Amino acid sequence: MVDLVLMVSVFAAAFVVGYVLISRVPPRLHTPLMSMTNAISAVTILGGFLLFAVPTTISQDVLGFMAIALAAFNVVGGFAITDRMVKMFHRKESSS
Numbered sequence: 001m002v003d004l005v006l007m008v009s010v011f012a013a014a015f016v017v018g019y020v021l022i023s024r025v026p027p028r029l030h031t032p033l034m035s036m037t038n039a040i041s042a043v044t045i046l047g048g049f050l051l052f053a054v055p056t057t058i059s060q061d062v063l064g065f066m067a068i069a070l071a072a073f074n075v076v077g078g079f080a081i082t083d084r085m086v087k088m089f090h091r092k093e094s095s096s
Helices: 002-023 027-051 058-087
Strands: none
Touching: 027 058
16 A cells, blocks of 8 residues: 555656646757657556566556556657658648
């Protein structure tokens, strides 16, 4: 029970600190910041896979699956948005 309270406390503190830091980032730094969050999400996915390498309880399996699914969603969405932003800087080809 103490471990769960500790983990929830760390999660809540990380959420608050992350929100405060990200809300203060100037717009020109959003793309590098998104690249870093994609890297962090990739580490979360690897950690989730490592969780399934050892015997776990049903609740740990559910939390691990949710971590992998949400981190994968973040990675895919981040790459899609980054690709869209990069395309805005390409010159349009003229047809003449």
